[in-house]
Amino acid sequence: MSYLPQRVTSRIEGKILYNEPLRNHTTWRIGGPADVFIEPASRKDIALLLEFARENNQPVTVIGNGSNLLVSDNGLKGVVIKIGDALGHVRIVEEKLIAEAGAKLGRVTAIAQAAGLGGLEFAVGIPASIGGAVTMNAGANGAAMADVVDTVTVMDYQAREHVLSAADLDFGYRTSRLQRLEAVVVEIELRLAPCDPLEIRRRSEEYLRRRRVTQPLDSPSAGSVFKNPPGEAAGRLIELAGAKGLRVGDAVVSEKHANFIINAGKAKSEDVLLLIGRVREMVRDKFGIELELEVKVIGNSGAGWLDAICHQGSKPLAGSD
Ligand SMILES: Cc1cc2nc3c(=O)[nH]c(=O)nc-3n(C[C@H](O)[C@H](O)[C@H](O)COP(=O)(O)OP(=O)(O)OC[C@H]3O[C@@H](n4cnc5c(N)ncnc54)[C@H](O)[C@@H]3O)c2cc1C
Structure with a gap:
């Protein structure tokens, strides 16, 4: 995608960055570049960006503090709007x-x-x-x-x-x-x-x-990866299935809280996805329970990516809720 035209940038008060690595904006410290990354400073900024995206047929992704997001290392196309401190x-x-x-x-x-x-x-x-x-x-x-x-x-x-x-x-x-x-x-x-x-x-x-006491707060993570199944704690099932400490690349199932996957260094989005798949399989094999993702998986696809997104559902067109 090309840069925003001057007639748009001149009216925006917030921060505009191109090819901004989204790992700078997720608590997992994972995520490739956003074509256009914007932190609006006003509702007027948001309105201008939405208008630009609509007129130019660009996808829009809205993020907050990035603490529940797994963003692909391939990044995000279009406009990423971060609703932050501004x-x-x-x-x-x-x-x-x-x-x-x-x-x-x-x-x-x-x-x-x-x-x-x-x-x-x-x-x-x-x-x-x-x-x-x-x-x-x-x-x-x-x-x-x-x-x-x-x-x-x-x-x-x-x-x-x-x-x-x-x-x-x-x-x-x-x-x-x-x-x-x-x-x-x-x-x-x-x-x-x-x-x-x-x-x-x-x-x-x-x-x-x-x-x-209970959470690995000194390592990057996105909190609980899976939702708790009815009447159960996902962390307990993962631990009993023997997945604590399991590792793919630098993605590791936390020893302290089994429903957390920590980034122990330079974990890639695909490492986390593979680990998610293995944990799911182990819990399914042991308990017959299909764990559902709590974290949101977003970004440019690969095959595993598509599969993970299918497990969390997608947004319908505006107004069709
Ligand atoms: C250490 C740690 C502990 C955690 N503990 C908990 C916990 O106890 N309980 C809990 O529920 N969660 C917990 N979480 C997960 C996370 O903090 C929550 O899910 C949180 O609500 C995500 O908020 P966010 O601003 O980071 O949103 P993001 O992760 O940026 O986005 C989450 C979703 O909300 C959407 N979104 C965000 N902002 C907007 C907006 N302004 N408009 C429209 N859509 C928006 C995004 O598109 C995305 O779908 C924890 C995470 C970490 C890292």
């Missing part, structure tokens, strides 16, 4: 917290705590943007984003904004309607409850302590 304004209005989608969850939880608003502390330690967290319905400690979301403002690929209520979002375990819409999440309103900041802090510190 769109991360957070404000409190009475008992509501209103955050732009790029705000990091760590910052949002700290602001809620300082304002004496409770209910979000379950999410401390999830290295997400709040837009990604709502899209994934991220959860931990017995709660999930669905419990606190009031409304979500999205911009569809025709650059029209819509305010969706929680009831519109079809939240489920690590899923929401947002994963099936061709739309960019731009703002989220959370409904929180007054609570003693010291109590919020106590709970948050306990959740963080548990994470440090």
Whole structure:
């Protein structure tokens, strides 16, 4: 794809990079180049980019903090829009917290705590943007984003904004309607409850302590690779199937938490995919259970790639949800 024309770049306030390695934007530290990589600084920027992509028939990929993504080493065609810190304004209005989608969850939880608003502390330690967290319905400690979301403002690929209520979002375990819409999440309103900041802090510190004990936080990863099957923990099944420590290239099933695959050096996307395939096979052989991916696999294809994408479903055309 050619560079963006000057008539577009001159109107964009955010950062524009060409052939930007996406490994710089994923917590797995894996991912090839994006033709055009943009971190918008305003909704106007997003609208301009969507218009450009539509007029030039370019694919659009939206990412947040890249903490649930396996991006192909072959990279991504078209325009990658990263909703990051430049769109991360957070404000409190009475008992509501209103955050732009790029705000990091760590910052949002700290602001809620300082304002004496409770209910979000379950999410401390999830290295997400709040837009990604709502899209994934991220959860931990017995709660999930669905419990606190009031409304979500999205911009569809025709650059029209819509305010969706929680009831519109079809939240489920690590899923929401947002994963099936061709739309960019731009703002989220959370409904929180007054609570003693010291109590919020106590709970948050306990959740963080548990994470440090149970998760390999010193190595690049994307958190849990597989969803937990009903009534089961994927990590337990993987461990019992004997897959802990299994390695393909520099991709390794963590010894500390079997549902994490860590990048022990220069892991390639294909290493991770092969390892995912082996773990799945071992669990299927031992328990007859087919593990479903929690991480999202994106990027330019190879054969294994296509297979992994088929296991996670794909987006229908805009409006056909
Ligand atoms: C160490 C570690 C611990 C983790 N712990 C947990 C945990 O406890 N619970 C949990 O649920 N997850 C956990 N995760 C996984 C991950 O943090 C979550 O899935 C998170 O919600 C992803 O947010 P993100 O901003 O990084 O989104 P990304 O990974 O960038 O994107 C995830 C999906 O959301 C879409 N998306 C992102 N932003 C937008 C937007 N603004 N508009 C439209 N679509 C968007 C992307 O297209 C993609 O499909 C963990 C990950 C790591 C590395």
